[in-house]
Every structure is written in structure tokens, then in C-alpha cells.
Amino acid sequence: MNKINRLFSERGDRKLLSLYFCAGCPKLDMTADVILSLQSHGIDMIEVGIPFSDPLADGPVIQSAGTVALKNGMTLEKLFAQLDAIKSEVRIPLVLMGYLNVIMHYGYERFCKRCVECGVSGFIIPDLPFDDYLREIKPLADRYDLRCVMMITPETSEERIRFIDNHTDGFIYMVSSASITGTQKSFDEAKQQYFRRINAMQLRNPRMIGFGISNRQTLESAQQNAAGAIIGSKFVTLLREKENPTKAVEQLLEDLKK
Template identity: 60%
Template sequence: MVNRIHPLFQDSPKNLLSIYFCAGCPNLEGTADVIRTLEKNGVNMIEIGIPFSDPMADGIVIQNAATRALRNGMSLRLLFEQLQDIRRDVHIPLILMGYLNPIMQFGFENFCRKCTECGIDGVIIPDLPFKDYEESYKAIARKYDIRVIMLITPETDESRVREIDAHTDGFIYMVSSAATTGAQKDFDIQKQAYFKKIQDMNLRNPLMVGFGISNKQTFDAACSNSSGAIIGSRFVTLLNEAGGNTEKAIKKLKEEIGR
């Protein structure tokens, strides 16, 4: 089976919308339904969050979603069960986003094998150091054709960005600021200069911008210097406000970002 990430960027390289949600929140059984509804509403790629008790890179909205999901009884094992048949009718790239701890407890090779069985295309592990990825994880991920997506921030120096670009595949997750996730009203000149600087490096991998995108200004600013935007906190908030009604939440979000 061909990995779905590459064709996405080849076929529609601009203004892509990727949505993050936390599996098991607001409802334990809602995972597959959220994914299907998002695809039906024109979302290009989905990041499925694996809830963890100590999500360092995340702001309060996603922290609360993770806590709620864990209270609901969500686990990695259960998540894989829920994703078992997802590829019968879902065709867009699916990415799992989670911290190293639950993945290590599951066993990394076992994790990659399960990802392949469910049709997961890539993983984002915010607390996996690049050096560890290179030494201990890259070969296993390759074996199962799982793309490990690396994050870069305004603090990542140019040589490290080039190294990440050379040794990973899929896309590069450009974090808009060194802070945690959460909605922002707009991106200042400094952030936009950083997006442009990275875009001007002409990297091999496409770029997606995440953290802080919640309205038309931030969505457009992200898309002007990358292939598209990843929206998490704002969607999670809308999903909670809609009582778990994905259709309502994604329609409202698309209205807010003018898409």
C-alpha cells in the first residue's frame, strides 16, 4: 500500500487543512465517527491525538482533552481497535500524534506494526529527540513504511532543519512559536519572517504550520509560506462546545478560517 502523505502534497500542494483531535474526547467511542465526518467535510489530513497524562507541548485546551479522554478510558490499545476498519471508507492521510511514554510501553515495533495494520501513514512524537530517532527508531519506522514527522521551531538552527529534512520523509511540522499549543489572534512580523525563511530554504519535504491557528488571519498567514495549516486547540474547543457533534464543529471552524 502506498503511503498517502506524498500523493496529498503532490495533488493539492496549497491551503491544505489538517485537523488534530484527541481520541476519546469528548466521547470514548467517537474516534472513527470524527475521522469520517472530517473527511466528508473536506479536511485533507487528520492527526489523531493519543491522550497522555503529561503532554508537555500542549496548552490547556489539549491538556484538558487528554485528561478527559483518559478518564473516559481511552488507551493506545483501544485506539487501535477503534481504527481497525477505518480504511474501508477513509482515504485521506491519518497521522497519530502522541508522546513517547505510552508508545514505549506499547513497544515501538509493535506500535508501528499496528499503525500499518490500521492504515496509519505517519506519527508525530513531540518528545522524541532527533538523535534518538536516527539511532533507535528510524529503521523500524522505515520497515513498516511509517513516516516519522519532526517538529521545528523558531529556535531550531538552520543546519538542524537541513538535517531533519534530509533524514525524514512526509512533511515538516513548522511550529509557529516555541510556546505550547493554543489559539492566537494573529501571527506577528517575526513569526511570518520565520515561516518565510524556512520556505526560502527550498527543503525537500513540504511544510505544514501548526500551533496557534484559529481564524482567517492565522490560517492565511500559515498557508502563504507553507502547504497548509494544522488546527488543533480551536477544533477541540468547538467539538466540546458542540457536545461532540463533529459536523457542527468542523463547519464552524471552516467558517472561521474562511475555507
């Protein structure tokens, strides 16, 4: 069974926590240390960012991390090599998150093949048109038993959400707002209504809520309205400040109690 599906099928009532970091930032060779440290601290799933020069969905924190990673020399091929070196040690799902241009130039099937070889369970492509997903990506993902995770926002229509739900597997990435990534102190009533509206749809796929989660209030709100939460910018910031994965994740877990 794909590790993503296993995670959600075996979690019971436990709320999940997934963390994002950008491969190659703050140091080129830190990928393995970050993944193994997060796993040892009980993180349920990890999103590994593929740096790109024009990340449209990302805020300044993750954009800056991508710039650093590219200057450090990170490439998709180097990332696969780093993941391949630790695949026997990684028990939790790894999800690659990258933009279409990088993956298209690498080659869709080559990308899927390398994901499987390196122990990756799925991927997120924020700028992937859904028609292209159905026509080109889904057949390959199905063949290689990979999960292509799609995003929904407060602006996504109910019809499109149900269409996504019916044509994907694994989980749905529920973006907390239509804006770019970044931390928020709280989720306002409009976002709470959005969460409740999606809950009422009783979708087939579990949902993870991301964008803006950085403290106890936003974490609990996300976990109350989905299978779990995804944290990106907050952890990326701590990782750059500490330059030590263990110190960064321990600080994050402490901050989430406040």
C-alpha cells in the same frame, strides 16, 4: 505510495488543511465519527492525538482534552481497535500524535505494526530525541513504510533543520512559535520573518504550519508560507462544545472565513 506522500505529490498549488483532535474526547466512542465527518467535509489530513497524562508541548485546551479522554478510558489499544474498524472507509492520511512514554511502553515495533494494520500513515512524537529517532525509530518506520514527522520551531538552528530535512520524509511540522499549543488572533512580524526565513531555505520536504491557527488571518498566513495549515486547539474546543463532529467542523470552517 504512502498516503502522506501521495497527498503532497498530488495537491498541485492547492493549500492543505489538517485537523487535530484527541481520541476519546469528548466521548470514548467518537473517534470514528470524527474522522469520517472531517473526511466528508474535505479535510485533507487528520492528526489523532493519543492522550497522555503529561503532554509537555500542549496548552490547556489539549491538556484538558487528554484528561477527559483518559478518564473516559481511552488507551492506545482501544484507539487502534477504533481505527481498524473504519480503515476501509478512510481515504485521507491519518497521523497519530503521541508522547514517547506511551509508545515506548507499547513497544516501538508493535506500534509500527499496528499503525499499518489500522491504516495509519505516520506519527508525530513531540518529545522524541532526534538521535533516538535515527537509531531506533527510523529503521522501523522505513521498514513499515510509515512517516515519522519531526517538528521545527523558531529556535531550531538552520543546521538542525537541514539535518531533519535530509533524514525525514513526508512533511515537516513547522511550529509557529516556541510556546505551547493554543489559539492566536494573528501572527506578529517575528513569526512572519521566521516563515520567510524557512521559505528561503528551499527545503526538500513540504511544510505544514501549526500552533495558534484559529481564524482567517492566521490560516492565510500559514497557507501563504507553507503547503498548508494544522489546526488543533480551536477544533478541540468546538468538538467539546458541540459534542457533534459535523457541527464542530462546520463551525470551524465558518469561523476560518472571519
